[in-house]
Amino acid sequence: MSPVLTKHFSELSTREYHRIVQAREAVFFLEQHITEPDADAVDPQSVFMWMEDGGRVVAFLRIIPAGIAYAEASVGRVLVDAAYRRRGLCRSLMSEALRYIARTWGPQPIRISAQEHLAGFYATLGFAPVSDTYYPARQNAPPVARHPGKKIPAARGFPAPPEPYLY
Numbered sequence: 001m002s003p004v005l006t007k008h009f010s011e012l013s014t015r016e017y018h019r020i021v022q023a024r025e026a027v028f029f030l031e032q033h034i035t036e037p038d039a040d041a042v043d044p045q046s047v048f049m050w051m052e053d054g055g056r057v058v059a060f061l062r063i064i065p066a067g068i069a070y071a072e073a074s075v076g077r078v079l080v081d082a083a084y085r086r087r088g089l090c091r092s093l094m095s096e097a098l099r100y101i102a103r104t105w106g107p108q109p110i111r112i113s114a115q116e117h118l119a120g121f122y123a124t125l126g127f128a129p130v131s132d133t134y135y136p137a138r139q140n141a142p143p144v145a146r147h148p149g150k151k152i153p154a155a156r157g158f159p160a161p162p163e164p165y166l167y
Helices: 012-031 091-105 116-123
Strands: 003-007 049-053 055-062 075-078 111-112 127-129 142-148
Touching: 003 012, 012 049, 012 055, 012 075, 049 091, 055 111, 075 091
Parallel strands: 075 111
Antiparallel strands: 003 049, 049 055, 055 075, 111 142, 127 142
8 A cells, every 4th residue: 555645736747647546537437426527627727646556546636725615725536445434544544744834834724525424524623514404516525624723522322532732
């Protein structure tokens, strides 16, 4: 298993981007049946983070600077290959993304759009819902935000988010 790899879109090789697109298609199109185009105009403005095993992308997310997808910095296209789930890869990748944002742009609110059944997981990382559930083409995904320094209560069945909230 590779360590977390981090590159701005402009730094990716053709092969790296191809492997990332394959992983995104496998999860979002084939598994989740999302029919909205995956590779979009936000990709070239994003920082990609991923993990590989044997040259195959097994976990991925993109970090989007503030003012592009939302007013806040955001994390999106989070995925873990089905064969690699329940191994802590998503937590590792998300934690690294939060550290990257804090290091690069300073502590700030971060917005994500998460599938409703993952709200408890994201609560353990300090995210809380900021609106009701809505149904975009990318599944039932209520926007949730993480505000550094703000105490977020634990989600039912999950431990309280770790302290401190400033990275």
